[in-house]
Amino acid sequence: MIGRVLVANRGEIAVRVARACRELGIEVVAVYSTSDRNSAVVDLADEAVHIGPAAARRSYLNVANIVEAALRTGADAIHPGYGFLSEDPDFAEICASEGLTFIGPPPAVMQQMGNKATARRLMAEAGLPLLPGVVEPVGSVDEARGVAARIGYPLIIKAAAGGGGRGMTVVREAEDLADAFTATRATARAVFRDPAVYLERHLTGARHVEVQILCDTHGNGVSLGERDCSLQRRHQKLLEEGPAGHLTPEQRAELGRLAVHGALSVGYTGAGTMEFLVDGSGSAYFMEMNARIQVEHPVTELLTGVDLVREQILVSAGRRLQLRQSDIVPRGAAIECRINAEDPARGFAPAPGRLDVLQVPDGPWTRFDTGYRQGDTVSPDYDSLLGKLVVWAPDREQAIRRMDRALAELRVEGPGVHTTIALHRALLRDPDVTADRHDVQFLDRQLPEVLARAAAIADAPTPGLPASRGSLSLVQPPVADAQPDPATPPEGTTPCPTRPSLSATS
Amino acid sequence: MTVSASEFPPRTIAATPATGPDDEAPDLHDEVLALARSLPGELRRLTVRSGDRAIEVEWAAEARPAGSPVPPPPAQGTPDGRDIQPATPADPAVEVAATVRSPLVGTFYAAPSPGADPFVRVGDEVEPGQTVGIVEAMKLMNPIVADEAGVVAEVLVGDAESVEYDQVIMRLRPPGRSR
Secondary structure, three states: OOOEEEEOOOHHHHHHHHHHHHHHOOEEEEEEEHHHOOOHHHHHOOEEEEEEOOOHHHOOOOHHHHHHHHHHHOOOEEEOOOOOOOOOHHHHHHHHHOOOEEOOOOHHHHHHHHOHHHHHHHHHHOOOOOOOEOOOOEOOHHHHHHHHHHHOOOEEEEEOOOOOOOOEEEEOOHHHHHHHHHHHHHHHHHHHOOOOEEEEEOOOOOEEEEEEEEEOOOOOEEEEEEEEEEEEEOOEEEEEEEOOOOOOHHHHHHHHHHHHHHHHHOOOOEEEEEEEEEOOOOOEEEEEEEOOOOOOHHHHHHHHOOOHHHHHHHHHOOOOOOOOHHHOOOOOEEEEEEEEOEEHHHOOEEOOEEOOEEEOOOOOOEEEEEOOOOOOEEOOOOOOEEEEEEEEEOOHHHHHHHHHHHHHHOEEEOOOOOOOHHHHHHHOOOHHHHOOOOOOOHHHHHHHHHHHHHHHHHHOOOOOOOOOOOOHHHHOOOOOOOOOOOOOOOHHHOOOOOHHHHHHOO | OOOHHHHOOOOOOOOOOOOOOOOHHHHHHHHHHHHHHHOOOOEEEEEEEOOOOEEEEEEOHHHOOOOOOOOOOOOOOOOOHHHOOOOOOOOOOOOOOOEEEOOOOEEEEOOOOOOOOOOOOOOOEEOOOOEEEEEEEOOEEEEEEOOOOEEEEEEOOOOOOEEOOOOEEEEEEOOOOOO
């Protein structure tokens, strides 16, 4: 059993894990770099260990210091969060050899899934649908030409060891193949220290749909529904939602079944995500697996009522899953907006700094996960995620309205600090987004337009939007199955316009 | 340039099948030494694992690349982690000389082996580069050296006690001056 967990991460996910531990009655050991010495998780933890200077390479990526901190403080498990060491099989192996439970999948499985080409091969063997392409790295331009002739254009070259949206090149015509192939290999070697690349057909107009799964160490697994993460900028997710309303219930159930089957076939344990691309007809193709808890996991938590981090800890302690597939009934709609300390107007350049004002939204079904408090400083040494705003509502329409209300309440101010708040409000006003017909390339294509709208919102900071003009009932179809909740005030008072006026602002 | 790591033969830390043929060992040893000598900057540690052929190099703090990709925010007081003093620095009027801090998380040992005399005692004079203790981490013994000359004024960590990064292990007062 696990009695004391060291959280090998920082920011909002460290706080998230610490809270789950607290609720489980598990003691928490935080680790922190010099620049995080006064962070929220340090205050939350039972004990905290200084593991290095600001540079992640010498603190949050410093395996020896983290493992020593765990041993010295009597922790019996390490939760890696996401990023940093979360998908490092060596780290997981070292934890095991030091007698520490690594809260994640077995190192060998992590290694296999970490290589996208290997993951592709294993999932093909498990019977999952894949886009036309190869399951082994492609070694030469000539070989690439042969593959390209077979699978056709456009195609995408991907680094086998890639991740985080880097090391991918779309090739639209044969004449561009050789240069793209060489360049992607060079990038892969430089960024991931592994030049191996593979090729697959590139799907245009597709949606990014991912399935949350949870597997125990006794061979049981469940899917917890899916999330649509099609709103991305250069493969970086910005807004995630669930369920994937553009799929039929049958398609969603089948995707969940495939995801669990694929994960169990490789002996996966813990929480994980199977990512798929879905084309216009609803056909899904396996892309890759993320062998960790993900940033956007709260979307699933709000839809299912399942505390994923808690379950993750329990299964890693060897407990049998208490959930059966039939217990998991996603309800309503949830949206997450990533609030980043970035300036969208300047190419999303990091815009960190001291948070003189941090006023967090509140209210019904409104959750804000953050590792920062007013007065803290967003450090330039780490990723720019300032917090995650997540809302739930009985349907997508209401969820959009609730999110807009919450975004309007959120105030982040400080010297040099910029955020993606206005950008999200602009996205929620886009007719393609409100109609749920955007694809993965939408934001890259429409960015100038969305930015212009975001700038207008930022320049005229109305506390709310014009009151809806009486057409509320037209866009509020009666939700027959919504749970009656007399405690909730009527939605009509929310300052978000109805869909017609949303379109009018574009 | 010092190759302090070579003093302490790195042991595999993970449960990796490290038992290679004996004739391979000297080659590896030479290669590691050559690598250590060829690397620029002052090394703090060089770890070699044969399991999945990982080589980890840790530089001494001075060798940190000066230019960070993002300019430090104006609000941040001390961008360089190494020289950070506690929020309440010692009384500036008293010219307390250097402190010796732990560069890593581990167990502090005051003596080279159990029962042996400690490296230094209060009142001893130390020279720059002199070993004043050991911090063991992941079964590796890391020598702790004084950066500056001074007289040991206080040892704040007991033998075999845990230390964290940047923890003050001992204070030195200026050399040749008794107070």
